[in-house]
Amino acid sequence: MEINLLLLFMIAAAVIAVAVKDLLSSVIAVGAVGIGLSMAFLVMKAPDLAIMQLVVEILSLIILIRATIRKDLPFSTSGRWAFNTVSTVIFLAVFLAFAYFSFAGIHKFGSPLMRVSQEYLSQAQARTGIQNVIAAITLNYRAIDTLGEAAALFTAVVGVLTVARKIWRREDAKYESR
Amino acid sequence: MITYFLCLVLFAIGLFCVVRKRNIIKIIIGIGIMEYAINLFFVLVGYRTHGRSPIFARDQMVTNMVDPLPQSVALTAIVISLSVTLMLVAVAIRIYERYGTFDITKINRLKG
Numbered sequence: 001m002e003i004n005l006l007l008l009f010m011i012a013a014a015v016i017a018v019a020v021k022d023l024l025s026s027v028i029a030v031g032a033v034g035i036g037l038s039m040a041f042l043v044m045k046a047p048d049l050a051i052m053q054l055v056v057e058i059l060s061l062i063i064l065i066r067a068t069i070r071k072d073l074p075f076s077t078s079g080r081w082a083f084n085t086v087s088t089v090i091f092l093a094v095f096l097a098f099a100y101f102s103f104a105g106i107h108k109f110g111s112p113l114m115r116v117s118q119e120y121l122s123q124a125q126a127r128t129g130i131q132n133v134i135a136a137i138t139l140n141y142r143a144i145d146t147l148g149e150a151a152a153l154f155t156a157v158v159g160v161l162t163v164a165r166k167i168w169r170r171e172d173a174k175y176e177s178r
Numbered sequence: 179m180i181t182y183f184l185c186l187v188l189f190a191i192g193l194f195c196v197v198r199k200r201n202i203i204k205i206i207i208g209i210g211i212m213e214y215a216i217n218l219f220f221v222l223v224g225y226r227t228h229g230r231s232p233i234f235a236r237d238q239m240v241t242n243m244v245d246p247l248p249q250s251v252a253l254t255a256i257v258i259s260l261s262v263t264l265m266l267v268a269v270a271i272r273i274y275e276r277y278g279t280f281d282i283t284k285i286n287r288l289k290g
Contacts, residue, residue: 003222007184014188014211018195023203030207037214044221045231046249049256053217056260060210067267068203088197092190099186109181110227112245117224121243125234133232133243137250149254156261160268 002043010036023068031061048134181222189215202270202280206263213259217252224248 010033017029034057041050107113114121120137130136138146192215195208224245232246270280277285 001181003181004184007181007188007218010214011184011188011191014191017207017211018191018199018204023201026204026207030210033211033214037218040218041221044225045229045244046221046252047231047233049217049221049249049252052253052256056256060260060263063264063267064203064206067206067270085198088194092194095193096183096186096190100183103179103182106223109179109222110225112224112226114245117245117247120246121232131234133234133246134250134253137246138253142250145251145254149257152258153261156265159265163265163268163272 003040006036006040006043010040024065027061027064027068030064031057034061046134048132182219185215185219185222188218200281200283202273202282205282206266206270209266210259210263213255213262217255217259220248220252220255 013029013032013036017026017033020026020029034053038050038053038057041047041053120141121133124130124133124136124140128136128140130140189212192208192211192213195211196205199205199208224247226242226244229242229244232243232249273285274280277287279285
């Protein structure tokens with residue numbers, strides 16, 4: 001199936017992104033994961049998500065490249081490196097094993113539970129007049145979620161402006177000279 | 179079932195990156211990979227075999243559409259993940275200006 005091949009491609013790109021030493025190569029490998037995710041959304045019949053993922057991927061790639069302009073590559077292997085890595089891998093293996101057995105409790109891949117969504121699908125066009133059911137849910141049924149999303153974006157912009165403000169640096173210099 | 183498991187493997191790779199790496203940019207990358215895996219899991223849960231995308235056309239009324247509710251939720255989550263990445267990168271750049279390094283084990287001086 002295509003989705004499994006795309007997932008294997010994404011896993012390979014993610015392993016490269018984690019393992020490679022150069023930060024710029026790592027960021028570009030993350031871009032490959034994002035493009036694979038966009039194609040996976042397209043295969044999974046979610047075209048709106050594919051477009052949104054592509055735009056968000058390009059923006060976050062620009063932001064991450066801006067952050068990796070500074071060349072700083074700490075690769076200290078001091079401390080209990082082997083012990084820490086082995087314990088982390090064991091923890092993740094236990095996590096994956098539990099997850100694999102707990103997947104027996106949810107419905108099979110390809111046959112979704114659609115209790116609420118069936119209502120949306122059958123009535124969205126008559127009640128809202130929107131052809132795209134995703135837009136109907138996002139903007140009509142769950143518009144309060146979209147309001148929360150806008151609030152989160154506004155908070156992020158305010159946070160970034162607060163953290164990266166220029167005027168604080170003069171105050172910092174004054175404070176340190178005291 | 180194997181598709182769910184591969185998605186969880188992608189999540190585990192991101193978690194390994196967050197737990198074991200010392201570079202802040204690598205940690206941000208790991209958080210991004212975890213976000214990708216969770217968004218994909220939302221869409222995988224709502225997929226129906228041989229389904230079509232939930233958009234009505236004028237001349238066809240097919241009822242085997244995929245679940246639109248997880249897609250709508252994931253649409254919100256993608257935009258919020260962008261703002262999370264923006265915030266983390268701003269803090270990382272500020273830390274670099276303060277301490278001159280991205281290594282989290284060297285950021286241990288209390289200042290201010």
